[in-house]
Amino acid sequence: MTRSALTTPPPDAVLPRPLPGGPAPGATLGSHYSGCFGCGEDHPTGLRLTAVTPDGVTVVATFTVGTAHQGAPGLAHGGVLATAMDEVIGMLVWLFQRPYVTARLETDYLAPVPVGTVLHMRAWCNGMSGRKAYLEAEGRIGSPDGPVAVRAAALFIEVGMEHFAEHGDAQAIIDEHHEYEVNP
Numbered sequence: 001m002t003r004s005a006l007t008t009p010p011p012d013a014v015l016p017r018p019l020p021g022g023p024a025p026g027a028t029l030g031s032h033y034s035g036c037f038g039c040g041e042d043h044p045t046g047l048r049l050t051a052v053t054p055d056g057v058t059v060v061a062t063f064t065v066g067t068a069h070q071g072a073p074g075l076a077h078g079g080v081l082a083t084a085m086d087e088v089i090g091m092l093v094w095l096f097q098r099p100y101v102t103a104r105l106e107t108d109y110l111a112p113v114p115v116g117t118v119l120h121m122r123a124w125c126n127g128m129s130g131r132k133a134y135l136e137a138e139g140r141i142g143s144p145d146g147p148v149a150v151r152a153a154a155l156f157i158e159v160g161m162e163h164f165a166e167h168g169d170a171q172a173i174i175d176e177h178h179e180y181e182v183n184p
């Protein structure tokens with residue numbers, strides 16, 4: 001991965017460990033919001049990603065490229081592939097049980113991805129330092145061992161739930177995330 005200094009963990013960064021009460025190895029991670037373009041089951045043309053964590057600190061997911069995801073005829077749009085990388089990394093940080101948002105996302109495109117491809121994605125964390133999480137993901141064509149088509153490195157920043165309530169749709173959070181107190 002061609003990674004900038006901004007997405008490279010500093011020397012004091014620590015690797016995440018599976019959290020007590022977190023998903024068991026092999027558990028499926030649900031959608032964080034039904035209307036999400038990346039994972040929402042109610043989104044008409046979204047990516048509808050679902051992820052599994054093999055070990056509590058990484059995730060794997062698949063994305064089937066459809067006609068709604070084209071850029072050039074018959075090929076996935078690069079921005080959609082970046083979204084898939086962002087989303088699978090977003091699913092990974094969900095394992096840390098604190099809300100994070102993408103601050104920076106860097107993407108390398110290595111091969112075109114035809115419509116109909118099942119992209120096998122994997123995301124992992126290279127280190128955490130304070131509010132910052134340094135993450136990577138890759139997408140392989142056709143199988144978990146297939147050729148790498150896209151790679152991403154990201155910096156995610158921890159925020160409070162108030163970030164989503166202040167800037168987004170607070171009622172949707174209350175409706176779907178009963179465990180969170182938006183205005184404690």
Ligand SMILES: CCCCCCCCCCCCCCCC(=O)SCCNC(=O)CCNC(=O)[C@H](O)C(C)(C)COP(=O)(O)OP(=O)(O)OC[C@H]1O[C@@H](n2cnc3c(N)ncnc32)[C@H](O)[C@@H]1OP(=O)(O)O
Nearest residue numbers: 006032033086087090099101102103104157164172173176
């Ligand atoms: C029903 C609904 C339920 C919802 C339940 C929750 C849902 C869970 C959401 C999951 C979603 C998944 C989907 C994928 C993930 C997205 O797509 S998230 C959406 C896209 N991202 C955004 O909208 C974020 C927009 N940006 C921001 O809000 C703010 O800039 C940030 C990122 C929160 C940072 O602002 P801040 O908290 O004021 O922090 P700030 O002091 O500026 O920066 C902190 C540190 O980070 C560094 N930093 C900040 N930005 C950058 C950058 N771009 N590059 C490098 N360094 C940076 C700063 O330099 C600073 O470093 P230090 O000085 O501490 O060394």
